[in-house]
Amino acid sequence: xxxxxxxxxxxxVAIWVAFQVVPGVTPIATSVDAVIVNALIFGLVNSxxxxxxxxxxxxxIIATLGLGTLIVNTCMFLLAGWIxxxxxxxxxxxxxxxxxxxxxxxxxxxxxxxxLLRVAFR
Numbered sequence: 001x002x003x004x005x006x007x008x009x010x011x012x013v014a015i016w017v018a019f020q021v022v023p024g025v026t027p028i029a030t031s032v033d034a035v036i037v038n039a040l041i042f043g044l045v046n047s048x049x050x051x052x053x054x055x056x057x058x059x060x061i062i063a064t065l066g067l068g069t070l071i072v073n074t075c076m077f078l079l080a081g082w083i084x085x086x087x088x089x090x091x092x093x094x095x096x097x098x099x100x101x102x103x104x105x106x107x108x109x110x111x112x113x114x115x116l117l118r119v120a121f122r
Contacts, residue, residue, distance in 0.1 A: 006117045011039035014109040019091065021105055024098025027091045028084070037089040042080040042106075050076050070100070077103035 016035050019027050027034060053072050054061065061068035078099045084090020093099045 002121065006114070006121060008036075008039055008043055009117055010110050010114045011043050011106075012036055013113045014106040015039050015042060017109045018102045018105045022098060022102045024094035025081075025091055025102045026094075029089055034089045037087070038080070038084050038091060041084045041087070041090070042077075045076050045080045045083065049079065070104070073103040073107060074100045077106065 012035055015038050018025055019035070027038070050072065053075065054069070057068055057072060061072070074096065078093055081091045081093050081099075085092065093102065
């Protein structure tokens with residue numbers, strides 16, 4: 001349970017940074033609870049759909065020496081935004097490049113935030 005809450009907190013911070021930094025990613029609702037719900041949706045998409053997509057695209061990931069993972073992350077970012085938009089809490093992405101940069105920002109922010117939260121909650 002603690003791991004889930006830490007991962008959720010990491011997603012909240014990373015998605016909030018993506019909303020602030022990436023020009024093509026705009027949240028539908030700008031409240032704190034909207035960011036928290038977006039992080040929950042993003043986490044659920046990453047835990048349920050991402051493993052299946054990585055399995056299906058395994059030859060692509062191997063052929064591109066791991067760079068195909070960036071495409072998978074971009075698709076997960078777009079899907080999380082679309083699902084959230086359907087629920088009224090999501091975010092709009094203006095094209096593939098904005099989704100790519102948004103997914104990259106979320107990945108880059110998640111690593112140090114995850115390390116900080118794990119050290120803080122030991």
